[in-house]
Amino acid sequence: MGSQLFLQIGKLSRLILRRDRVRILAWIFSFVLISLITVVAFDDLYSSQDERQEIAATMENPAITALIGKGYGLDHYTVGAMMAHQMLAMTLLIVGIMSILLVVRHTRSDEEEGRVELIRSLPTGRLANIGATLWMMTLTNIALALITGVGLYALGIESMDLNGSLLYGAALGVTGIFFAAVTALCAQLTETSKGVIGLSFLILGVSYLVRAVGDVTNETLSWFSPFGWVLESQVYVNDYWWPIVMTLVVAIVIAGVALYLNAIRDLGAGFIPTKGGKRHASRFSQHHIGLTLRLQKTSIISWAVVLFIFGATYGSVLGDTEAYFAEIELMKEVMQQPGVGSMTLQFVTMIAAIMAIFSTIPVMMSVFKVKKEEKQNRIEHVLATAISRPKFLGHYLLVALITSLIMFVSGALGLSIAGANVIEESVSFSDLFNAIIVYLPASWVLLGLALVFVGLGRFNGLAWLYLGFTFVIIYFGGILKFPDWVKNLSPYEHITSVPIDDFSIVSTFVITLVAIGLMVLGLYFYRRRDIKG
Amino acid sequence: MVVLHAEGLTKQFGKVQALNGVNMEVKEGEVYGFIGPNGAGKSTTIRILLGILKASSGRASIFGKDVWRDAVDIHKRLAYVPGDVNLWSSLTGGEVIDFFTKMRGAEIDKKRKENLIDRFQLDPTKKCGTYSKGNRQKVALVSAFAADADLYILDEPTSGLDPLMERVFQECVMEAKEQGKSVILSSHILSEVERLCDTVGIIRQGEIIESGTLQDLRHLTRTNLLIETKTELTLQGLPGIHDVQQDGNTYQLQVDTEHLDQVIQHVSQSGVVKLESAPPTLEDLFMRHYEGEAGGVK
Ligand SMILES: Nc1ncnc2c1ncn2[C@@H]1O[C@H](COP(=O)(O)OP(=O)(O)O)[C@@H](O)[C@H]1O
Numbered sequence A: 001m002g003s004q005l006f007l008q009i010g011k012l013s014r015l016i017l018r019r020d021r022v023r024i025l026a027w028i029f030s031f032v033l034i035s036l037i038t039v040v041a042f043d044d045l046y047s048s049q050d051e052r053q054e055i056a057a058t059m060e061n062p063a064i065t066a067l068i069g070k071g072y073g074l075d076h077y078t079v080g081a082m083m084a085h086q087m088l089a090m091t092l093l094i095v096g097i098m099s100i101l102l103v104v105r106h107t108r109s110d111e112e113e114g115r116v117e118l119i120r121s122l123p124t125g126r127l128a129n130i131g132a133t134l135w136m137m138t139l140t141n142i143a144l145a146l147i148t149g150v151g152l153y154a155l156g157i158e159s160m161d162l163n164g165s166l167l168y169g170a171a172l173g174v175t176g177i178f179f180a181a182v183t184a185l186c187a188q189l190t191e192t193s194k195g196v197i198g199l200s201f202l203i204l205g206v207s208y209l210v211r212a213v214g215d216v217t218n219e220t221l222s223w224f225s226p227f228g229w230v231l232e233s234q235v236y237v238n239d240y241w242w243p244i245v246m247t248l249v250v251a252i253v254i255a256g257v258a259l260y261l262n263a264i265r266d267l268g269a270g271f272i273p274t275k276g277g278k279r280h281a282s283r284f285s286q287h288h289i290g291l292t293l294r295l296q297k298t299s300i301i302s303w304a305v306v307l308f309i310f311g312a313t314y315g316s317v318l319g320d321t322e323a324y325f326a327e328i329e330l331m332k333e334v335m336q337q338p339g340v341g342s343m344t345l346q347f348v349t350m351i352a353a354i355m356a357i358f359s360t361i362p363v364m365m366s367v368f369k370v371k372k373e374e375k376q377n378r379i380e381h382v383l384a385t386a387i388s389r390p391k392f393l394g395h396y397l398l399v400a401l402i403t404s405l406i407m408f409v410s411g412a413l414g415l416s417i418a419g420a421n422v423i424e425e426s427v428s429f430s431d432l433f434n435a436i437i438v439y440l441p442a443s444w445v446l447l448g449l450a451l452v453f454v455g456l457g458r459f460n461g462l463a464w465l466y467l468g469f470t471f472v473i474i475y476f477g478g479i480l481k482f483p484d485w486v487k488n489l490s491p492y493e494h495i496t497s498v499p500i501d502d503f504s505i506v507s508t509f510v511i512t513l514v515a516i517g518l519m520v521l522g523l524y525f526y527r528r529r530d531i532k533g
Numbered sequence B: 001m002v003v004l005h006a007e008g009l010t011k012q013f014g015k016v017q018a019l020n021g022v023n024m025e026v027k028e029g030e031v032y033g034f035i036g037p038n039g040a041g042k043s044t045t046i047r048i049l050l051g052i053l054k055a056s057s058g059r060a061s062i063f064g065k066d067v068w069r070d071a072v073d074i075h076k077r078l079a080y081v082p083g084d085v086n087l088w089s090s091l092t093g094g095e096v097i098d099f100f101t102k103m104r105g106a107e108i109d110k111k112r113k114e115n116l117i118d119r120f121q122l123d124p125t126k127k128c129g130t131y132s133k134g135n136r137q138k139v140a141l142v143s144a145f146a147a148d149a150d151l152y153i154l155d156e157p158t159s160g161l162d163p164l165m166e167r168v169f170q171e172c173v174m175e176a177k178e179q180g181k182s183v184i185l186s187s188h189i190l191s192e193v194e195r196l197c198d199t200v201g202i203i204r205q206g207e208i209i210e211s212g213t214l215q216d217l218r219h220l221t222r223t224n225l226l227i228e229t230k231t232e233l234t235l236q237g238l239p240g241i242h243d244v245q246q247d248g249n250t251y252q253l254q255v256d257t258e259h260l261d262q263v264i265q266h267v268s269q270s271g272v273v274k275l276e277s278a279p280p281t282l283e284d285l286f287m288r289h290y291e292g293e294a295g296g297v298k
């Protein structure tokens, strides 16, 4: 029977490919394209060694290390070293997201909706479905590794040899395989696909933060994070392959545990028990707003906690940052260095903007829930009761606005509580708190845009793409030297960076107006279109 | 020949005892009706028979093979349709049907497939994501009946079908039976079970409380009588009569089958003008077992 556990894994793999070929190709294509474009841009913008050393000097501080990872080869900052330093960690994070989303589709989602039961009723092995999923993820990530590696090498940049380029690709691929295995394991633990996604993203995020804190304060800590391992390969500088092999081995062990747990559990069951729900709706849930909030409660609380931890993590490295800049100032007293305070502040505003963008994710997810409800034919039940359509969507909007407040406040609290604790002098609690809160109106613009797409009933992906764009602007805007008009397309850019600059009432007001305009437009479109389900 | 044999199946989900000693036997060419209220344990039993869930204790075999250990071999000769069918939204109905057939290792019998698609009035070119519940169920039914299986396991397969399609479904089951195939049909629709099934098992709170041929079971139950007599009847004191309705000298009542003889003898003394008797419907049988029961599980 052992040999039959994986029976028909080939045909099931082909089914996955049939369902996901476009999705998989789109992911791989995006990774390759973005990696290549970035290299070309670096090579173009920083063509001389002097220019690169100049940039390297500004990168050598704890704040940047926490954000993007340790830099290797900073004393001889080649285009390759720059690429591995600036891009690799963030790309790994997104590769992780790809793996999580792809794996959950074919494991717990399919199981939850009874498709795995159908497959199991056919002459297939007990582990064929999860086996096929892991196999396809392995192939996908190998393809990603090879295409990226060869692509980078093909650019013919001096510091990017074949070995290093293949290592760069392998770092992406092995991270993808690692998080595919982690997700497969999580799929054995919780009974719902939402739970699997939540748990896997938590592991992904915590891994990144552990590395951030570890890289700044304690090297040993970074060894508890897969990001720590993979980045230790020091691509384009020392080109170590052993971290890749090590990560792969751990991934295989995790996948093995996932397969074992899958084999011994009942279909539909998970190892973390779910508790039963309430028998009656509370008075609160009997209102539509209350019900909407109630349905999103778990998600709101989880995100709030995550953002608090996120804020606290970066808040806690502010102390090291301040100390570092103070030291530099002592050494280079004569040079026209900006003060310690403003250097730390520079970092605070960057973190604040990034956190603001992250905080916008749950806000947008909150309105997009309407779409999901619609897809699953649940809206009819609600709309059939006496509630008008704009009011119905209005309730979702209200809940999303409440969500935005909760998210921003919890992230800001995390940053300012942890930050105020470790910072000696340069920044105060309220400075840190306000640094994030000022971005609220920008998140409402994104919320308004999401509402427009809900109103139109399509193109949701564009709203996410736009959020991704705003992130790229903040994250790479400086190093890639985007022209101003491109930067101006992001609402986050129009918010003045408190506490470096003064708070601007005018720009806040204008951005809020734009947000309101988009929201009204969304409600208007929604009233005019057919409800599909 | 016995196709399916189950003995003392129990299943525990944490603290919930879903099955509590289920016995079943299905013979070749037999249609076995599996009825019981929601949460009684029908689907759980079926999933154990499919080797998808592992029984906590007890044994079950299909085609003489163990349902858990030899699941793969058994599934080559078996087709299953669940009550709530979800399919892959990016695939068309036709693609799904072909996928199932190929997974069974069979060549696609185009004529048979087209014929079934026609009869169920399915549009196989549409993506599964756009199908209604009934249409998804049709896809599963077409794939099942297009398969050359020896045993069909159908778990409330008609819950999304309209009456016309239900008829087509019943025809398909009858045809399978004529070809000597066995069917397990779990259902809420008693008329359907009555029309199709040779044997019936009634499950309640994880236990089969009654099983046998429809004939057998009817012996256990009441007969409906309509009697008109010349003189007034005194029914008081007679054993085994229920739900008496009187309209002049016309009486409608139910009699426990074991007391039928006694009642008829008594009635005949009053000069019978008219006597109609109707066999109990499965409905009656069912209701009698569940009188006062709100559901399977408290
Ligand atoms: N995965 C599970 N976990 C816990 N309890 C379950 C699970 N599956 C079924 N049950 C319980 O077992 C009982 C039988 O369910 P089921 O077999 O689905 O009933 P039926 O199909 O007859 O409606 C019900 O009380 C149900 O709540």
Ligand SMILES: [Mg+2]
Binding pocket: B042, B043, B044, B083, B155, B156
């Ligand atoms: Mg059921």
